Amino acid sequence: ISRGQRPVGDDVDVINLFAATPDIPPALAGGRRQAGRSHARASQALSVMAREVIGLFATDRADRIRECSADDCHLVFYDESRSNNRRWCSMQRCGNRAKVRAHRARLR
Structure with a gap:
């Protein structure tokens, strides 16, 4: 799905x-x-x-089922965000790691 x-x-x-x-x-x-x-x-x-x-x-909510965008994560989650655009299963884990990687890449 x-x-x-x-x-x-x-x-x-x-x-x-x-x-x-x-x-x-x-x-x-x-x-x-x-x-x-x-x-x-x-x-x-x-x-x-x-x-x-x-x-x-x-229901019509099945389109809110997403795969985590992190390369090293294979979890599936339900996007409860108001804008329906959540990318990671957890901001504390996968989202934070992705943002730290992006930040370090910009500093190089």
């Missing part, structure tokens, strides 16, 4: 499969009795993530 491609059918099937499995149920802290499992299973965590992906891809 970050490259303008749509997911293939097999990938969509995997996302839909995990989205259909039970997710992590909400629970209030502080009770003396504990219902159900105390540790989440990997499939439950994947279920939560799959539902988030479906919510994101099913």
